Amino acid sequence: MNIENTQSQMRKGVLEFCILSIIKRGEAYPSDIIEEMKKANLNILEGTLYPLLTRLKNADLLSYRWVESTGGPPRKYFSLTEKGAAFYGELYATWNEMANAVQLITGNGDASFNQTNATNTDNV
Amino acid sequence: MKKVININFQGRVVPIEESAYEMLKEYTNSLRRYFANEEGKEEIINDIENRIAELFMEDLKKNPGGCITDDVVDKIVASMGRPEEFDGDGTEAAKENNEKSFESAGAEPKASLYRNANDKVLGGVCSGIANQLKIDPTIVRVLFALITFGGFGTGFLLYIILWIVLPEKGIKATVRKRLYRNPDVKVFGGVAGGLASYFNVAVWIPRLIFALPLIVSLLSSVFRRSFFFDHDFGFPNVVFSGFGGTLTLIYIILWIVVPEAKTATEKLEMRGEKIDLESIKHSVQEELQGVKGRAQKFGQEFKEKAKEFGNEVSNKGKEVKDRGKALSTELTPVTQRAGSGLLHALGVLFKVFFLFVSSIIVLVMTVLLGAVLFLAFGAYDVKDFILEGNWDNILAWNSILFFMAVPVIAAVVWFIRRLAGIKSKSHYLGYAFGSLWLIGLVSMIILAFNIIRDFKRMASVKENVEIQNPSKGRMMISIDAPEGKYYDLKWFDDDDRDDPGIKFNANEDSMLLNTVRVIAVPSKDSFFHASITKYARGNNGSLAEGTAQKFQFPFQQDDSVLHIPSGFVISKKEHFRNQRVLLLIEVPVGKMIKVDRKVNAYGWFSVNVNQSGINIQSDDDWSEGSNWYKLAGKWCTMTEQGLVSVDKSSPDDQDTLEDGDDVEVQIDENGMRFYKKSTDHKDDRKIEIKAKDSSVNIKLNASENGKMEGDETEDVSGVTKKVNVYTRAMISVLDLLRK
Numbered sequence: 001m002n003i004e005n006t007q008s009q010m011r012k013g014v015l016e017f018c019i020l021s022i023i024k025r026g027e028a029y030p031s032d033i034i035e036e037m038k039k040a041n042l043n044i045l046e047g048t049l050y051p052l053l054t055r056l057k058n059a060d061l062l063s064y065r066w067v068e069s070t071g072g073p074p075r076k077y078f079s080l081t082e083k084g085a086a087f088y089g090e091l092y093a094t095w096n097e098m099a100n101a102v103q104l105i106t107g108n109g110d111a112s113f114n115q116t117n118a119t120n121t122d123n124v
Numbered sequence: 125m126k127k128v129i130n131i132n133f134q135g136r137v138v139p140i141e142e143s144a145y146e147m148l149k150e151y152t153n154s155l156r157r158y159f160a161n162e163e164g165k166e167e168i169i170n171d172i173e174n175r176i177a178e179l180f181m182e183d184l185k186k187n188p189g190g191c192i193t194d195d196v197v198d199k200i201v202a203s204m205g206r207p208e209e210f211d212g213d214g215t216e217a218a219k220e221n222n223e224k225s226f227e228s229a230g231a232e233p234k235a236s237l238y239r240n241a242n243d244k245v246l247g248g249v250c251s252g253i254a255n256q257l258k259i260d261p262t263i264v265r266v267l268f269a270l271i272t273f274g275g276f277g278t279g280f281l282l283y284i285i286l287w288i289v290l291p292e293k294g295i296k297a298t299v300r301k302r303l304y305r306n307p308d309v310k311v312f313g314g315v316a317g318g319l320a321s322y323f324n325v326a327v328w329i330p331r332l333i334f335a336l337p338l339i340v341s342l343l344s345s346v347f348r349r350s351f352f353f354d355h356d357f358g359f360p361n362v363v364f365s366g367f368g369g370t371l372t373l374i375y376i377i378l379w380i381v382v383p384e385a386k387t388a389t390e391k392l393e394m395r396g397e398k399i400d401l402e403s404i405k406h407s408v409q410e411e412l413q414g415v416k417g418r419a420q421k422f423g424q425e426f427k428e429k430a431k432e433f434g435n436e437v438s439n440k441g442k443e444v445k446d447r448g449k450a451l452s453t454e455l456t457p458v459t460q461r462a463g464s465g466l467l468h469a470l471g472v473l474f475k476v477f478f479l480f481v482s483s484i485i486v487l488v489m490t491v492l493l494g495a496v497l498f499l500a501f502g503a504y505d506v507k508d509f510i511l512e513g514n515w516d517n518i519l520a521w522n523s524i525l526f527f528m529a530v531p532v533i534a535a536v537v538w539f540i541r542r543l544a545g546i547k548s549k550s551h552y553l554g555y556a557f558g559s560l561w562l563i564g565l566v567s568m569i570i571l572a573f574n575i576i577r578d579f580k581r582m583a584s585v586k587e588n589v590e591i592q593n594p595s596k597g598r599m600m601i602s603i604d605a606p607e608g609k610y611y612d613l614k615w616f617d618d619d620d621r622d623d624p625g626i627k628f629n630a631n632e633d634s635m636l637l638n639t640v641r642v643i644a645v646p647s648k649d650s651f652f653h654a655s656i657t658k659y660a661r662g663n664n665g666s667l668a669e670g671t672a673q674k675f676q677f678p679f680q681q682d683d684s685v686l687h688i689p690s691g692f693v694i695s696k697k698e699h700f701r702n703q704r705v706l707l708l709i710e711v712p713v714g715k716m717i718k719v720d721r722k723v724n725a726y727g728w729f730s731v732n733v734n735q736s737g738i739n740i741q742s743d744d745d746w747s748e749g750s751n752w753y754k755l756a757g758k759w760c761t762m763t764e765q766g767l768v769s770v771d772k773s774s775p776d777d778q779d780t781l782e783d784g785d786d787v788e789v790q791i792d793e794n795g796m797r798f799y800k801k802s803t804d805h806k807d808d809r810k811i812e813i814k815a816k817d818s819s820v821n822i823k824l825n826a827s828e829n830g831k832m833e834g835d836e837t838e839d840v841s842g843v844t845k846k847v848n849v850y851t852r853a854m855i856s857v858l859d860l861l862r863k
Contacts, residue, residue: 045205072181
């Protein structure tokens with residue numbers, strides 16, 4: 001068993017969720033998204049991101065618009081569609097459940113975590 | 125200093141170093157491959173390229189007037205990530221597509237044996253095994269081939285079993301340095317060149333290893349004359365047997381099994397260099413130049429070759445080889461396209477066969493030249509007997525040198541050049557060879573014509589010979605050595621023939637010929653007759669006749685014995701013109717004649733030139749003309765149909781004791797008795813040797829012709845003395861008999 005494989009699998013699992021979160025906060029283009037992820041210590045490669053975005057777009061979860069830029073080629077700015085928002089909501093719930101479960105199993109205290117999540121849920 | 129090009133990237137003009145551009149292209153190609161099965165791949169790729177373009181713009185802004193360098197592209201690619209590094213979720217298909225990745229990162233194949241689906245000639249068995257053992261699949265293949273050939277097919281069976289049993293799997297190649305055949309340095313199949321690259325030695329080393337035992341065994345077998353004489357089909361034996369033969373077999377196996385390094389990647393693998401863009405590019409450039417150079421070299425060599433031989437006879441040999449090569453180079457792409465390893469093997473075997481045939485032709489010509497030279501040296505003395513005048517001489521030398529030697533020399537030179545890889549820029553050698561050869565050919569033709577012309581006409585001169593009838597009604601022909609000293613001219617070591625061949629006398633200005641035939645026929649009357657007919661050839665009738673008259677066949681009669689020489693002499697001035705002597709003896713019916721055994725030593729041959737060409741007849745022991753094999757040395761009676769041999773000895777012959785004479789010996793307690801029988805028992809001779817007490821008594825009874833009578837007694841005592849006496853008595857008796 002390769003630990004890197006397992007770790008990568010874990011990350012893959014939350015990838016979509018994280019990206020949708022970022023875009024939810026506001027219109028974003030791929031470079032931005034990568035920056036944000038980096039800030040959160042979750043590194044992702046362009047080559048992973050672009051296909052993912054395209055898939056999400058093809059699934060009507062995202063939409064984009066072209067924005068001209070002065071110093072370079074035009075950029076795609078992505079935003080959530082309605083379907084995307086709903087999708088996101090469900091993912092969020094799933095995430096909560098999973099996080100709780102894992103906490104329980106691994107024996108970390110769960111109370112404070114739940115509360116924080118609850119707060120977030122309200123803001124949706 | 126690097127070349128910079130402008131590319132149109134995402135709708136913008138980007139100045140970029142050529143090498144950086146190559147890297148970029150490779151990257152986008154790898155992306156393309158990675159996303160080959162992805163939905164919306166065009167968009168994805170476009171997005172990525174877009175991002176790259178953005179980064180390019182940023183960099184260019186930082187260096188106005190600059191360009192995108194290798195470093196920049198490197199950094200971008202590193203940050204974007206290579207396809208294998210993508211956290212591909214749901215892109216399993218993309219992973220499987222990525223077999224041709226540059227670096228063999230990625231999961232190792234599981235630790236069980238598979239057949240390699242990606243690299244198969246027949247069933248991928250060998251490359252699967254090779255992958256398992258982490259060695260070059262070619263090596264495994266060679267081993268398999270060797271086991272199959274050497275072990276009479278055990279390898280084959282093993283292969284089939286493995287083919288059935290092992291499952292197939294797409295395995296990535298994991299070897300860096302592989303054994304290929306090197307097409308750039310090839311004489312035959314590039315095997316030696318490939319081996320040289322693999323082991324990092326100079327090219328001539330493996331070539332020498334292959335060639336040397338073969339050449340050595342060839343030469344030694346030629347010298348031992350086992351080339352043609354010992355085996356029925358000597359030539360292939362030499363090539364395929366022995367140490368040299370094993371190497372040849374190995375070479376052929378390698379030729380079939382080891383693949384040729386055609387693409388740049390393969391060539392790099394052959395040399396064991398790192399496979400990346402830089403080295404691939406260098407290798408491709410090298411190859412382009414090599415191709416140009418090779419095309420030039422080929423054109424030159426081809427012209428040279430065509431001129432060097434410039435004539436059909438040797439051209440045929442070359443043509444076969446060239447056609448073989450052309451065919452094989454045509455065959456090669458065909459065999460590749462067919463994609464099957466079996467066809468390739470067949471193609472190689474074809475090539476080998478052609479090579480084989482053409483090399484046989486060259487070798488045969490070499491041997492012919494050697495034989496002709498050999499003959500020429502041997503015939504040097506004879507030369508002047510055949511050739512007339514200086515002109516002929518010149519023609520003869522021309523022919524040998526130019527006609528025979530030139531093609532062989534040219535072939536050897538060409539071969540050496542090929543081996544050493546030397547290119548020669550000048551065509552002069554080819555011109556010179558070609559024209560010399562033509563001169564040789566022309567002079568050979570003229571010479572042949574001249575010689576034939578001198579043998580065109582035959583004339584004969586007949587002499588009747590005075591023979592006195594022998595007093596006893598029997599004649600004997602005795603063949604003696606002629607006067608003067610003559611040396612043998614022996615070209616070949618024909619120890620099993622006691623044919624003395626043609627002899628020369630001491631001065632070398634005359635030759636002793638033994639082209640004599642003796643024929644005995646019934647005489648028309650009751651007398652013996654003889655006639656000598658001399659034959660000779662010449663340019664025209666009168667010349668031939670003159671030549672015929674000029675030589676002598678002297679004979680001598682000695683009552684009942686006719687002495688004839690074992691050969692007759694011709695002088696250089698008269699030249700050798702197929703002079704022959706026919707001795708015709710007419711024997712009355714009922715009379716007897718005995719011809720010396722040596723009549724079989726006469727060698728009769730006649731050269732006939734007529735419209736249909738040249739016809740050479742010769743008498744062997746079995747031919748009809750002189751059926752002396754059975755009759756020579758024996759007394760024969762002439763009948764109406766011809767000579768008939770007589771078994772028993774005749775009375776006249778009592779004077780000598782010869783082979784085949786019947787002598788009866790009786791030994792009993794009384795002593796020894798010798799009987800010499802005769803046909804009518806009238807002339808029996810008898811010798812009695814008796815031992816009485818201690819004395820030996822010898823009594824001789826002779827016929828009325830002989831005068832032998834004697835009665836000798838000798839006193840002996842002791843047995844040994846008796847034996848001695850017997851022996852001595854025998855000897856003296858025999859002596860007496862001979863008188």
